[in-house]
Amino acid sequence: MQVENRQRWMGLLARADASALSALIEGLGEVPSYELLRGPESGLVMVRGRAGGAGKPFNLGEMTVTRCSVRTADGGIGHAYVQGRRPEHAERAALLDALLQDPNRTETLMAEVVAPLERRETERREARLKESAATRVEFFTMVRGEDDETGG
Amino acid sequence: MRPAVDLAPGFAEPVHGAQRTFRDLLNALACPGAPVETAGVDAAPAPLSPTLAAAALTLLDHETRVALCPPLDRAGVPDYLAFHTGADLGAALGAADFVLAVADALPDIAALKVGTAEYPDRSATLLIGVDGFGGGERVRLSGPGIEETHDFAVDGLDAAFWTAARRNHARYPLGVDFIFCGPGAVAGLPRSAAIAARASGAG
Numbered sequence: 001m002q003v004e005n006r007q008r009w010m011g012l013l014a015r016a017d018a019s020a021l022s023a024l025i026e027g028l029g030e031v032p033s034y035e036l037l038r039g040p041e042s043g044l045v046m047v048r049g050r051a052g053g054a055g056k057p058f059n060l061g062e063m064t065v066t067r068c069s070v071r072t073a074d075g076g077i078g079h080a081y082v083q084g085r086r087p088e089h090a091e092r093a094a095l096l097d098a099l100l101q102d103p104n105r106t107e108t109l110m111a112e113v114v115a116p117l118e119r120r121e122t123e124r125r126e127a128r129l130k131e132s133a134a135t136r137v138e139f140f141t142m143v144r145g146e147d148d149e150t151g152g
Numbered sequence: 153m154r155p156a157v158d159l160a161p162g163f164a165e166p167v168h169g170a171q172r173t174f175r176d177l178l179n180a181l182a183c184p185g186a187p188v189e190t191a192g193v194d195a196a197p198a199p200l201s202p203t204l205a206a207a208a209l210t211l212l213d214h215e216t217r218v219a220l221c222p223p224l225d226r227a228g229v230p231d232y233l234a235f236h237t238g239a240d241l242g243a244a245l246g247a248a249d250f251v252l253a254v255a256d257a258l259p260d261i262a263a264l265k266v267g268t269a270e271y272p273d274r275s276a277t278l279l280i281g282v283d284g285f286g287g288g289e290r291v292r293l294s295g296p297g298i299e300e301t302h303d304f305a306v307d308g309l310d311a312a313f314w315t316a317a318r319r320n321h322a323r324y325p326l327g328v329d330f331i332f333c334g335p336g337a338v339a340g341l342p343r344s345a346a347i348a349a350r351a352s353g354a355g
Contacts, residue, residue: 037161038236069159069235077159 009100009110012117013093014082020120021092024113033073034095040068040087068094076102157231160195162209169193173210177331180340185293185304187285187337197228199254204281204333205232211277212250214238219248221259224281254281255308255332261316266326275343276328283307284334289314290350293341303350306332306339318347 013021025031042064049060068090069079078098082090100109163169169191176190196205212218218239220230230241245251245263253259258280267275287307291314294301320327320343327343 035161037159038166041166071159071161075158077157 006097006101009114010080010093010097012114012121013096014080015121016089016093016117017120018086018089020117021089021096024116025092025096027112028109031095031099034070034098036091037069037071037077038067040066040090040094042066042085042087066090070094070098072098072102074102157235158197158228159232159235160197160228161193162236163193163206169206170210173206176338177207177210177340180331180338181297181329181342182340183297184295184341184345185298185302185339187334187339189337192336197232199223199227199281200229200232200252201281201333201335203336203338204252204279207279207331207333207338208233208250208252209236211279212237212239214240216240216249217243217247219243219245219251219259221251221253222257224252224254248276251276251278252281253278255283255306258313261320261328264328266320266323266328268326272325272327275326278328278330280330280332282309282332282334285332285337285339292348292350293345294348295346296344297342298345301348304339304341307334314347314349317341321345321347 044062045065047060047063048057050057063083064085065081065083066086066089067079067081068087069077070091071077072095076098078094078096078101080090080093080097082093096109096113099105100114163173173190173192176188180186180188190203190206192202192206193209194202196202200208212233214237216237216239218233218241220233220241233239234241239250243249245259246265248265251259251264261278264276264278265274267273284307286305288305288309289311290303290305292301293304317330324343329343330341332339332341
């Protein structure tokens with residue numbers, strides 16, 4: 001259960017708007033000091049996909065990823081892996097990952113940071129779906145009647 | 153959910169730190185028994201010393217098989233090395249490419265990989281954390297990289313170690329290589345160095 005929650009918030013933090021994330025951190029007020037364990041550093045990962053009826057894995061292509069690991073003053077360790085070359089975003093996401101693990105802060109942060117991010121992501125997704133729904137073309141199949149044995 | 157591990161940072165500058173340390177290690181092996189000043193990392197989980205940690209961060213990666221000898225096999229050292237290097241830390245002593253130890257708890261050197269006639273480089277490198285240079289049993293080194301002879305001593309290494317090292321040299325070109333990591337400096341003892349007892353009364 002804990003792992004699922006962590007997976008959820010790490011994904012939301014990574015996919016968040018950079019500006020949204022920095023605004024949310026500023027809104028927190030006092031944030032503990034932290035040191036960088038690793039990064040932020042950018043590198044490439046090979047993204048793999050599956051194809052064919054058997055779902056055989058194949059290399060889809062390389063993607064730039066920025067990663068960062070931090071340790072807060074009270075010993076919490078946070079990690080972040082973010083798509084693209086975004087060092088500040090990775091650092092902020094790692095810091096939030098560390099803070100979210102602190103049982104004293106989890107509830108507050110879930111409400112003040114994670115829930116807004118989730119709402120924005122849902123809104124964005126629905127807006128995109130609505131936009132593409134407007135361009136949807138419905139196909140109707142006409143019966144051509146070439147083999148119509150009943151005539152007419 | 154408090155983390156089960158605690159981690160320390162690696163090199164302050166990952167690329168330059170590793171490059172500088174690698175050059176220092178090369179120089180140490182090229183001039184056997186002559187300590188080379190090296191910066192090390194800023195902080196490492198004890199009992200891993202800053203220079204031993206720097207050597208490990210420089211030399212280990214996900215392809216190296218590593219054996220950690222007590223007390224380096226606990227107290228945050230494996231987590232630190234796994235996080236920063238991705239190395240396989242579970243290798244048996246006889247299969248390891250790198251063996252980490254401290255001077256007062258050395259493994260059986262005869263049990264380590266010595267390479268083969270076709271591939272003498274498929275041998276172990278022993279990274280040993282030491283308290284300093286100059287104390288312990290004194291020996292006289294000679295051979296490649298040494299003009300005439302060079303006197304050498306490492307704190308905490310006694311006659312038994314040097315006997316094992318002499319046996320190791322006798323297997324040249326097979327054998328293991330030693331890197332001693334002391335405070336602020338590293339010294340190298342490749343298998344090519346001949347080790348003689350230091351003549352008594354000789355300066």
